[in-house]
Amino acid sequence: MNLFNANETKAQFILSLLPITLFFPIGIGYTGIVLFFVALLAGGQYRDKWQAIKDSPMFFPVMGLLTVTCCAGLLLERPDGFWKAFMHYQIYLVLLVFISVGAGYWQQRALRVFFAGAVLASTLLYLNAFQLLPDWSLFQNYRMYAGNKSILIGILLGIAGGWMLNQICANHGHKWLRISMWLYVAVALLFLAKTRTGSLIFVFGCALVLLRYLTFSWRSVLLVIGTVIILGVAWQTATGFRERLVGTVSDIKAFVDGGKVSADGIRLEMYRITTDIIKEHPVVGSGVGTWAIKYPERAQGLMSAEMATPHNDYLLYAAEIGAIGVCALLWIWLTQLFVAIKIGGENGMRLFTIGIAIMFGGLVNAILRDALFGIAFMILLAIPLAGISRHNYKSHFGDLDR
Template sequence: MAAASVGLSMVLISLAKLLLVLCGLATVLFARHTMTTNQPLSGQKTPVVVLLALFAFALSLFWSVAPQAEALGALAKYGKLMVIILMLLLVRNRREALYALGAFVGAQAFLLMGSWLLFAHLPVPWATSDMATTHYAVFSSYLDQGIMGAVFAAVCWHLRFLFPGRFGPQAAIFLALMALLNVFFVLSGRSGHVVAIALLSITIMWELPRKHRALAVLLPFVLAVALFFSSAQVRERLVLAQTEVQAYSQGQSNTSSGIRLNFWHRAIQIMMERPLAGAGIGSWSGEYNRLQRAQNPAHVDINSNGNPHQEYLLWGVQLGLPGVLLLLMLMLAVLADTRVMTPHFARATQSTLLALATACFFNASLYDAQIGDFFCVLLGLLLAAGCHHPEKQAKAAPRSELAA
């Protein structure tokens, strides 16, 4: 249910997370023998860094400048990182991992179908997004759906040989192709375009012979140019970004890019004021309002528990430079855990990680709801699937078990 819920309505995501937490607590309390036997978290680096990050955020409550309610609310938002550990804890074998991945693929295919139906101006009664009729997003924003579509395409491609049936691999390739076309030619989210270009580039690199992989450095630029001339959505959004950046340089900051650039500028200022420990969990909105009021007394405060639309800077604002390093450590831990996986699981996980690392440059992709839940559930599921692969389990099994 957790694997199927991501990308769908927030109600389903919240309910699935609640059930996941309850199952995790039940496992810890009542399945000690099973946990001792299987050792699901043994050797995994990611859970250690997740717990370290959550401890650091909780510790920053002692010096946070944010009101207690805002600080606790921000801490609760980062609580979704525990989903990664829960997936590793609850998925007991490869069969369960494949069932969960099947649920994920089925739900994402349903989401993709809904977007195409909206694009064709056909009725989609289950679409609840405010952007359904204008930007063809079904449940979330076109920004989130574009990123999720790009990741879904990469997962389908790398795990295509696991799709059941005679034509399973062909069906996976079809889904990947339809997802990419949806991202580039239907959805207008620039973050989704950038993530899709990054994932497409690294996928092509992996398919090239090793002696030609150095050419992959040029792939993102080649793909960007090709899409600029072939996709009206990509071209319009790139031209708009250029126009908005030029307007910001002339003092106009009321555009999408202008707001982001202003947020990033203020976030760097806050980090420079408190480089070692940050302003504490949940402090972004209050600190931003403080700096804006100092420049403009008529400034209208932004809502509490906001973010600077950049995950790296958000961690830096709250925890200082150590926070940025902690986020990088989390990503490196996931990367390290993929090195013991078989190639198809490793590449699917690394592609998801690359998508997260790229999206975090333009959005708070772990802090935000829906897209943050998407990444946490999928990363946890892929890490669990790679951890329980038969070849890996066979290598780790005692000699007596192999003999039996």
């Protein structure tokens, strides 16, 4: 891996290293982002950067959501905490800033750095399983379940697993090394990481990759059989993952029948109450930042009364900026999938799998409302999206060394 390419900017170089910071405490990642912004401003060439942003196929969808939230801020209720909630809606502006650096070798390095981070994170999970992980604050999210950061680590491993399989199926060199890395990450995720979301994203991502490359050949058949065997073994032996999925199904059934759900099932309770809020103003919503005011009033005495979000971006957008806001969100997300299909190849597959991961993650977590998740996805989205123009859907990512 080249540490620095003479033709790349300092901002590109820093951006290429950010993926590995996502596996560690949030302060490390934010420090890297600050350094990126400093390098970006110091690098000049602002007209070129602005042109790269305007030419991106993501520009108009992101501006659409910005317009909707600005109108909501001007015309609807503005409670305490409005500006904080408003800024969360603008997370995709960060993506536009990231892709302003353009295409370059940095994308290839960023992909390798991301894979290195996934292998390192898997190693930490293995060490913790054998009680060999030092009791340092740097590793606290690996030693015990610590909320969203632990969930994020699982999601990152799930995305990395899909992207690794994408390279294996594309018949890159060093195949056995790549397969070993994929297995190493997959086992750590399915057996040791404490997250359903990451495991499901891994399954979805791998399934999409296999469908993309499936052919009538022994190689494809063996690859599919091997993947199915791994997932089958994981289902039989990874009791934590299986029990949480079975528990989720049981909670859904109990909720539909009017019974009592478990602590893990309070999302269903949140969804029901949030749906009642949506019914008040289904088209335009109640206003940015209003969910945090309205929900506790309706959830007094319930386990979910202190929640900061409904753990579902679709419902949050519908409650605060209505059906119009949900359409603006879907415009962004569907554009990602459309661009992925137009790009094609390995880079298109990377974009498609992470696009599906975001859309699925938005069903069960505050993927955009929580900056911890949002910033991570923007960094990873920048890898396949940088250099793509809506006037010419040609990927400038280049082939990785085979």
